[in-house]
Amino acid sequence: MKIVALAGGVGGAKLVDGLAQVLHPKDLTVIVNTGDDFHHWGLKICPDLDTVCYTLAGLANPETGWGRRDETWKVLSEISQLKGEDWFKIGDRDLATHIERTERIAAGKRLSEITNSFCQAWGIAISVLPMTDEPVTTIVKTQEQGDLAFQDYFVHQLCEPKVKGFKFAGVEFSRPSPGVLEAITEADAVVFCPSNPWVSLDPILSVPGITPAVKKTKIVAAVTPIIAGATIKGPAAKMFLELGIEPSAFAVAQHYEGMLTHFILDALDQDLEIRIAGLGMNTMVTNTVMKSTDDRHKLAADVLNFIQRTA
């Protein structure tokens, strides 16, 4: 079975890692959000791409989920000493990725080519594709401070400003990166990983051509990023609330209504299953919390079994 996964950062990366443990590498493609990409220290930083790649390569920091394991912080501490910008925490190993990527972009390479080359160097066998090679910038519209670039909202302001909406600047002019539409067209199923609907998956789905391709796929399954009204990590639940929607697995399913054929919700939300099924989706209740590598493997296997038996 050929699977395309759509993923943002930490939660998404974990499920992708689980799927990579279960599927043949040729049968798994992950399309990653690049709306959070930004420039810092003059370098192009792609937080979600890096989190997905580090996780797949076994290089991710197991405590935080993002950044590198065995990380050191010499550069950051010296930049602080020079009174440079130190609000965004770049570790030494992680920094090398940004430097090398920025160099190659300056040399005219596409983000997708660079990502592919990094995956080879890191021993990643599955196909990891940025949603687009072109610049798309997620803007968080806030009540107090107007438009904020995503990393400013997320890291600098710790998600404190109240959200009014989102904008993916430049998305209307962007094209899916090479291989994205082909992978979706050839896929037996598209899996929405447990990533933030507003700022991780919506940007991917907003790249012209991707949503129509996804809709043509026989099976489109989502794993809820919201459990018992909250998120494991990140501001998704807070965003639903501030937009006037009660955060829940049902709200997530409704967000994607018309696109999803399958929905996987957590055992803690079993009572929502009937309402979600009422949206015309096949539902499965399972443990969706991934604390260990084994949890990732098990959730991925659950998702694939569910898809296969209801195909």
Added chain:
Amino acid sequence: MKIVALAGGVGGAKLVDGLAQVLHPKDLTVIVNTGDDFHHWGLKICPDLDTVCYTLAGLANPETGWGRRDETWKVLSEISQLKGEDWFKIGDRDLATHIERTERIAAGKRLSEITNSFCQAWGIAISVLPMTDEPVTTIVKTQEQGDLAFQDYFVHQLCEPKVKGFKFAGVEFSRPSPGVLEAITEADAVVFCPSNPWVSLDPILSVPGITPAVKKTKIVAAVTPIIAGATIKGPAAKMFLELGIEPSAFAVAQHYEGMLTHFILDALDQDLEIRIAGLGMNTMVTNTVMKSTDDRHKLAADVLNFIQRTA
């Protein structure tokens, strides 16, 4: 006594450090070669400025003379893993300097302002000035490979290509950085540190306005970078040879004939003293090898005493 020192990298930095131990900070200005500056990993790197500053701040690697003490190499090793450029060895702490400088240049700051700000952060009290804020690029003309950028010749090719001459690209359009001409004009003496005449001091002296200002100074003293026909470090002796000149303290003195009033040669070259005096220079023979911090202090004191008693 107000002193202006002209310096390149390691040897020059050591004497400047000695002078800084002896003089009041207000009485010492160092003008540093920027002809070796280049771009690598997308960053502006100023090897001589950094060596001088790290040395003055007590941050320099005591083994190599360049780079940082307590250095780590995580970024470089990760860049190697990604098959990036790893021939130029940038340590993690050192890298922070280049990142922050590049950021500030991109933000419109001048190299001299940035250097001043870094000196404050590092606790350097004397005035450290780049020779110019504008781009000047030292080109080594070689027999085998034509024109080579300095770092390519020096680090990548390990000074192996035979030298035919030098070019300081852009120097004719450059201006001394703010404060350079004022410092020379106010100085009682200009001291040429034991740096490479061809690629460290000549670039400084080629910036329009600097040589005329130096020539107006009452005392212009040079400390030989060549001892017993060889250099402690770097390719100066090899360059003299390849240009058909026997490398010696005399050759250095002759190189600067018409500009120098004072010349300090090493005890090992005592036999050259009469020939150098014959060029119309006051001479002093002393130990010019600086192995310890104490040696730097002693040589600086010797030079200042020599200047004062012959002024």
